[in-house]
Amino acid sequence: MSTVLENALLPTYPPPPIGFVEGDGVWLTSADGRRYLDFAAGIAVVSLGHRHPAPLAAAHAQLDRLWHASNLFATEPAATLAQLLSDRFGGARAFFCNSGAEANEAALKFARKATGKAGVLALEGSFHGRTIGALAVTGQPAKRAAFEPLAAARFAKPNDVASLDAAAADDVGLVLLEPVLGEGGVIPLEPAFVARAAALAAELGALLAFDEVQTGVGRTGSFFAWEQLGVRPQLLTLAKALANGLPIGCLLVADDAPDAFAPGDHGSTFGGNPVSCAAAAAVCAAITDELLANVTKQGARLRAGLAALPGVVEVRGMGLLLGAVLDRPVQPVLDAALDAGLVGLGAGPDVLRLAPPLVVGAEEIDLALAILTEVMTG
Ligand code: PLP
Numbered sequence: 001m002s003t004v005l006e007n008a009l010l011p012t013y014p015p016p017p018i019g020f021v022e023g024d025g026v027w028l029t030s031a032d033g034r035r036y037l038d039f040a041a042g043i044a045v046v047s048l049g050h051r052h053p054a055p056l057a058a059a060h061a062q063l064d065r066l067w068h069a070s071n072l073f074a075t076e077p078a079a080t081l082a083q084l085l086s087d088r089f090g091g092a093r094a095f096f097c098n099s100g101a102e103a104n105e106a107a108l109k110f111a112r113k114a115t116g117k118a119g120v121l122a123l124e125g126s127f128h129g130r131t132i133g134a135l136a137v138t139g140q141p142a143k144r145a146a147f148e149p150l151a152a153a154r155f156a157k158p159n160d161v162a163s164l165d166a167a168a169a170d171d172v173g174l175v176l177l178e179p180v181l182g183e184g185g186v187i188p189l190e191p192a193f194v195a196r197a198a199a200l201a202a203e204l205g206a207l208l209a210f211d212e213v214q215t216g217v218g219r220t221g222s223f224f225a226w227e228q229l230g231v232r233p234q235l236l237t238l239a240k241a242l243a244n245g246l247p248i249g250c251l252l253v254a255d256d257a258p259d260a261f262a263p264g265d266h267g268s269t270f271g272g273n274p275v276s277c278a279a280a281a282a283v284c285a286a287i288t289d290e291l292l293a294n295v296t297k298q299g300a301r302l303r304a305g306l307a308a309l310p311g312v313v314e315v316r317g318m319g320l321l322l323g324a325v326l327d328r329p330v331q332p333v334l335d336a337a338l339d340a341g342l343v344g345l346g347a348g349p350d351v352l353r354l355a356p357p358l359v360v361g362a363e364e365i366d367l368a369l370a371i372l373t374e375v376m377t378g
Helices: 002-008 053-063 076-089 100-115 132-136 141-147 161-167 191-204 274-286 289-307 330-339 362-377
Strands: 020-024 027-030 035-038 092-097 119-123 154-156 172-177 207-211 235-238 249-254 312-318 321-326 351-354
Touching: 035 362, 053 274, 076 092, 076 249, 076 274, 092 100, 100 132, 100 172, 100 207, 100 235, 100 249, 132 141, 154 161, 161 191, 172 191, 191 207, 289 312, 289 321, 289 351, 289 362, 330 351, 330 362
Parallel strands: 119 154, 119 172, 172 207, 207 235
Antiparallel strands: 020 027, 027 035, 092 249, 235 249, 312 321, 321 351
């Protein structure tokens, strides 16, 4: 399978080390029948675990009714999902698309139209997606270099208020933050920094947006990470875990944000796809207080276990989005862990990122820690 993929796909990813054919809860099965503990969850996507019965049943039922009608017509799953997200947010309207990058593109366009200002203030090390607009506001020079010139954005250092203030300018119409910089090394933003960013956005006449593509839908122990930061943004983007693995993205615009979009301003043929939206509505219903309590509880267990591992310098993150800063490069650790049956993620050269399904239990956490102990001492 790997060789076929290598020959048939453009090489935007390194050659895959394994092919997976089946998933079940926190477990994946490879083509040769071996089982792997999945602490990557498809890059923080399969948050309810593989083949969770709720989105599975909802998607199946919708497949049997209606696959697609376009946004020229109303469909029930999109309306239901928009209402569920609005209720969780405390009053918002939704634009549905198909990915995190698209959701951020929608936020960029919305803010530009609402404020009339093209400038964006984002964070160094941030990641907002691979399209030209989302890349322009991604604070990682290595990802941008080959595609310059991109639109000018201003970048401040995470959790550095002086740097934030220094990056402020009158042309800024959007302040864009990830509550936890995921790809950039699992760096949680401090509440005081977020509060200053919100105040600055108000002073500049800019909108405040949180990119919750990775942190949203329960990953941090609350439905949205902002609930723990004390600042509700005007714009919020979601994708990854929203439909537990079916493609979907979403821009939420708070009811108290200024109006911007009118018919014809934005769109997406597949956005609001009934099957993805039906699965996502089932996901939202499955993010119960009990599940969120599990995220906090198992997150604390994983965090403590990681901190006790040899070679771990620091552990940071929120809930079940954790990064262990290592005293060595992460890739050989990931390779050895995979050989030993554990799927993990990197976030930069020396950060081991773990984002298991939110349904993970203590036994599986201990198993993952046992594998990592062996790998780190071996
Ligand atoms: N924003 C954040 C915070 C992300 O972590 C990602 C993907 O990793 C994206 C945006 C881009 O999402 P997508 O790959 O669905 O376009």
